[in-house]
Amino acid sequence: MAAPSHPGTSEPKGANVERMPTVDDVARAANVSRQTVSNVLNSPAIVREDTRLRVQRAIDDLGYRPNASARRLRTQRSATIGLRLDPLRDGISGAVLDRFVHKLAEQADARDLRVMIFSASGHDDELAHIRRLRDGSDVDAFVLIGTDHGDERSQWLIDQGVPFVSFGRPWGAPSPDPRHRWVDVDGRAGVRDAVTRLRERGAQRVAWIGWPSPSGTGDERAAGWREACGLPPAAADALSRATEDGVPEGRAVATALLALPEAPDAIVCASDSLALGALMAAQAAGHGELPIVGFDNTPVAAAVGLSSVDQPLDEVVAATLELLFGERGGAVRPNPNSNEEPTHRLLVPRLVERRSTHLPLDGNPGALGSGDHNRKESS
Template sequence: MGEFPTVTDVARVAGVSRQTVSNVMNTPGIVKADTRARVEAAITALGYRPHASARRLRTRRSSTIGIRLDPMIDGISGSVLDRFLHALTEQADARGLRVLLFTATSPEDEIDQFRRLNDGADVDGFVLTSTTADDPRTAWLLEHDIAFVTFGRPWQENDFTDPSHLWVDVDGHAGLYAATRAQQDAGARRIAYLGWPSPSGTGDDRRRGWHEAMLERGDVSAEELARLEVVTTDGVDQGAAAMRQLARTAGGIDAVLCASDALALGAMIANPARVSVTGYDNTPIAAAIGLSSVDQPVDEVAAGVLELLTGEFEGQVSHAPDSASPRYRMVTPRLITRQFEAIPRDSVPANALVDEVSR
């Protein structure tokens, strides 16, 4: 506990939620007598005295949402989160809400920022991105009964039937399934896939879309299908190397699908045969070079996040009202098909082409 007790401290000692503490201080008539007595006893025992920022939190007047500003990656992979942040800020403003940005160097550092902003009543809730299985950030927010929604599912078996927290995600399985079907309908049989190492919730989800569509069509054997897949870390150079590996080991291929636009750009560079390439994320680079790509509709994601954070659930699962509404939103991506216009240049380093396209 810090030098001065907070609403969180009172809630913990009384064994209730922060909202219940707020109700006791603002509308005590709606709280059961025994619960109200426990909260009042905790307030007395801790010597809690609300200050101005705490009063804003009790009445939800901060009207502010906290979200970490992700570090720049390579200008390609990070563009989706940049677009999401733009959409979230614009839609929040339309609802009379503000977005407070903060930085963090690690999950632990981000949790420290949660604690600081929450104790100071600077925000009403948080939006998280880049979720992982057993994410320590979501565990901390749930433990401290703080409102939040994630862009990215919890990656647990009960995500849909009994989610551990509120979330919005893009259906990567559906995106790659549709991209594979589009190539098959165009006559492609041997469709390769460049993906990320497993376990990767997002990457595994996208791979399943390709794999399922290929198995259903049955154009290649299981042995051939295994040769049509290359696993690599994300990046343009990695995509080019993976494409060259396919040329050595997979035999003839009709099309290539990729887990990201960065991998797809690399595949286009190392592609003298001009095999059709499809990426994922629909970044500005994809539009600039004529790369087909699966688009993540971040406007819909932002709308879903704000709906779950400010609507009937108010960013909570454990204290949410009984409702038939799902405690998540799954957004369906769109395949954007473009004419393949890029000129393969094996002699040009991948990063040089990225710089040229970005100018």
Template sequence: MPSVESPRLPTVVDVAKEAGVSRQTVSNVLNTPDIVAPATRSRVEQAIASLAYRPHASARRLRTRKSSTIGVRLDPVANGISGAVLDRFLHALTERADEHGLRVLLFTAKDPLDEVAQFRRLLDGADVDSFVLTSTSYDDPRTDWLLRAEADFVSFGRPWGSDVADPARRWVDVDGHQGVAEATRALLDGGARRVVFLGWPSASGIGTERRQGWRDTMLAHGVLAPAELDEVDLTVDDQVSLASDRIGELAAHLAETGRTIDAVVCASDSLALGAFMVLGRSVPVVGYDDTPVAAALGLSSVHQPVEEVAHATLDLLLHQGPAARVASPGSAADPRHRLLAPRLVLR
């Protein structure tokens, strides 16, 4: 049976013949339309529409050094609980980018320095036009390198340890202090007195902010003396089993003096699950991230508006705004920084 050949797609040459202009004029209309006379530009645009011509993406990238692509590192996931937040963010970012004719390119890297090497490779090959950073940290080498390279980027997370109002460092973040403070207040209003905080041991902007939300709220209510507060300020790596062990140790220690854990607020749903496995439903436990695991178990948790984060990230990439320093980072009038409010989900 003879094969059926696909119809030939129109080329720049076909458009040029149809419009009665040179190939260069067609290229100018496609890439730098402002330099073409209006009447000529209109004639070329009519020819493009008549022939249903579509520029070849790869050829356009080589000509213009623009790929309409955003690069995002796919973070390694230590466990499937906390990784759900990044999954939601990537889905929302990809959907939002598609609405603007943009693509998201995911890549992997072993560590921040390896990620910088990937930045260089992707920029040199014109594979991406901009980057979205996740998992920001103190003394983050990625942002400094991108600034020196004059690359376009926005961070999901504040530039911890740097000037958060710096107009060159555009970021979108969720107010972790507010989220944990709201959770702590809800537990205190429910009659709890000894509210334990279960957080991470390493110095991180995210972890420190969430811990401070608990501590500030506890101090404001004056329910525990500073020494008692330190006693129930727990640190552990973000693993369910380690969280269970740590809560079990504290419960046994308090029981020696006739005291109990009234409630627990955690820096993540992974830690909340660990606490829940020891305490059950006899003690209120609040997590952070409102993952499907928390919802399935009926655990209260702080919900991050990840879809709003993705929308704000794309807005900052597409509309850079004035470069002047702003006095109130994160405010509605701030063109460079967005600090979004989380929401406590009680179950």
């Protein structure tokens, strides 16, 4: 938090008027040719030890930094990933994508990649942007987020030969194109685990609040509940509800569930928004102790002490980059032509347990918040 001054390397760069040094400047200073300098940077192995050190010192002394544009122009690649920020996501659940963006920025940086963001109003607009960015060689690979049924973006990108990976499976496609690389989280397994855990804890009638079908992610999650709830079909149907996402919606549906003659003794929801609504409903109905589980482990869930299924975004991002660039490489791999190597990755989420599956909700506020991340935030 303290210790200002010299961040980065601290060479004597005065104001900012004098131009940045170039390879030629470094070459002159180290008494070698441009190319040798270039080699020191890009293939140090082929340069003799002592010259390498000499050049390196010159680089440090002058504070040389390769010009990204020049390099990109010559190499024909930008080492930049494009990412569309979805303008629709304004709900609580949108926070997942934010975390995804963060992680992506972090891990991309570690690989010396840049991340460029853009926003678009719809799928068509998005594709137009992608084309522009790629044709201008601004960006050489894209990450698609939030694929859904009948998503025509993937196919277009494949046809155009634009390298990309989607966070989200190709829902609904009868036979998914093997050239489509994707990473996703197994929501079905996540919900299944959550339900199982609740039953281990003694719950016998675990209800489900999900989204209307068809919804790729939603249907998967619902399936997970159905597999694990241990109820005969009819009873299961009675405890299953579908509604648009949202806190009020969740509250309304949960209220109805709790008013049933054979009321549920636990509720699992397809999102934290729905779960928060359910939490409020339970509280209002005097069932403060009712175990409730949400999905996505958003900040709100942490804040109100709601148990939630957490997506392993670190792994998601790592897998995304690996599919795009390989184990460590910095060069983009084109979309695979055949199905030689695995072109997708399905990751398993894990349940984060909090008060909502442990303690009664009422009572002393002092015990709230389970010490989860709660940082002050200004502006």
